[in-house]
Amino acid sequence: MTMAKQYTTRTKASVPAAAAVGLSDVAVRFRSRKRDVTALREVSLDVAPGEFVAIVGPSGCGKSTLLKLVAGLLKPSSGKVRLGGEQVDGVRHDIGYVFQRAALLEWRSARRNILLQAEIRKMPPAQARGRTDELIRMTGLAGFEDAYPHELSGGMQQRVALCRALLHEPPVLLMDEPFGALDALTREQMNMELNRIWRETRTTVLLVTHSISEAVYLADRVVVMSPRPGTISEIIEVGLDAEREYGETLGRPEFRDAAAHIRDLLGAASAHD
Template identity: 85%
Template sequence: MPNDTTVHQSLGTPRGAALPAVGIDAVDVRFRTRKRDVTALSGVSLDVAMGEFVALVGPSGCGKSTLLKLVAGLLAPSTGEVRLQGEAVRGPRHDIGYVFQRAALLEWRSARRNILLQAEMRKMPTAQARARADQLIGMTGLQGFEDAYPHELSGGMQQRVALCRALLHEPPVLLMDEPFGALDALTREQMNVELHRIWRDTGTTVLLVTHSIAEAVYLADRVVVMSPRPGTIREIIDVGLPAERDYAETMARPEFAEATAHIRGLLGTAAAGD
C-alpha cells in the first residue's frame, strides 16, 4: 500500500482485481412509512475486492446496516444490483457470515455447541465441523472455555464465540454490524487486534459497519464515508497503513492521524464515536 493517505471515490474494483467479492451497482433503497416515503440509500456503487477489509462509517440512519442487508440478500434494492462473486443477489445468501452487535448466543448451549450450531443448520459433516471449530477456538484464544456457558463468559469472549460461529463454514464474505459497540473500551481494542489478526490469517473478505473512526481506520484497507440519509458515498479513503499493524504503533503513525482527521472533517464532528 502507499504510505500517503489518498482519498478517492471508487466505483470500480480496487487494485485491479478481476472479480470483486462484493459488487454494489447504482443501488437505491426506498420504502414507505405510514406518514411518508423514505429514501434510505441513493445511487450507491461500491466494489470490494477478494480478501479486502472495508469499513463503513457515517451518521446514524444513513443506511450502513441497510447496505449489509442488501449484500446478505435480506433486503432487495429498489433499483440497481448487488452481486456476490459475480452472482446477482436475489434472496437470502447462506454462504456469507454475519456478526451482529449482540452475540445472540443460546444460553443453554456451551461455547463450542453455540459455534457448532452453524454446522447443524448447514448439515456440515460432523468431523469437518468439529475440526474447524477447534481451529477457530484456538485462533480466537477461547481454549479452556469451550464448555463454558454464555453467562460464564465476558462480553468479549461472547463476541469471539459469535465470530467463530460466523466463520465456521469458511464464508467468502463476512458482514459485521457494529460487533464491538457494546464492549468497554479496553475489550474493544483487544477485539480489534484479534479481528485484524484473524482476517489476515483467514483471507476472508470483510465488510464492517462501525461508528468508531479509529476502529475503522485501524482495521480496514479502505474506509467508506457515507452521507446523512439518503445515504450516499461521500468519499472512500485508502488508509495507507502497513498490512501488519501493531495497535499502539499504528495509532502513532501520521497516516492514521491524517485518515482519522479527514474522516472527522467529512462527518463534521470532532469525535464520532471514538
C-alpha cells in the first residue's frame, strides 16, 4: 500500500448545506503594468462549523489571498465565496482575524487592547467587560491584564491579539501565520493553548502556516496548496482526537505519517518544521 492510500484526500470537498466557509471554483487574477498574475485558480473548499482547517503550501501560492477572500477584503475574479451559506460581497465584520504581528496599541493595556474591539463594534459595556474577563482567564493572561505591550512577551502579545479577535464570539476565526515570529518553545506553547481554546469555543478556524508540524498538530484537515497559481493539491484528514497532548501527539503514527505525506507533496525536505 502506498502512503497516499492511507488518507482520505480530495481536491474538492462535498458541499454541506450548513458549511461555515465555502469556496466554489474560485480564481484570483491580478493585473499589473507588465503582466497578469493568477494567484489562485479553481479553488473549492468547504469547512464545517467548528472545524479546524490548516492551509500549507510554498511561498506565493495564495494562502493569505485565500483568507482575504473569506474576509471579504478581496473579491474573486471568478467563483463564489460564502460564509454560513451567505455569499461574501464585501468586508465581513462578523469574523475574527489574527495576523503574524499582534499589532497592539502601545499606549493601551492588555485589557484595553482587547476592549478596542468592543469600542469599534459598539458592544454593550457590561457584556464586553464580562467577555474580556472570560477570555483573559481562558488564555492565561490573568495577572497581566493591566500590563502594556512592551511589558509582555511575544507569546503574551499574541494571546492579547487572539482575545481581541474572539471578543465578539465570531463564527469564523482566520489566522495568518500567527506564531511565525515566535521562538520555537513559545510557538509550541501557543499551539497547545490554541488547541485548548478551540476545543472550548468550537469556533471554526482557518489557519495559514508554513509549519507542517503545526498544521498537523492543530487541524482536523490540512489543505495542501500547489505552487502559484495556487490550487488545492490534496486535503488530508489528520485522524487525531480533538484533545491532543503535544509531546505524545508528535510521536503518534497518525501524526508522523500525515506530516511525512504532506512533506512529500510539497517536496519540502527543508520546509519550516
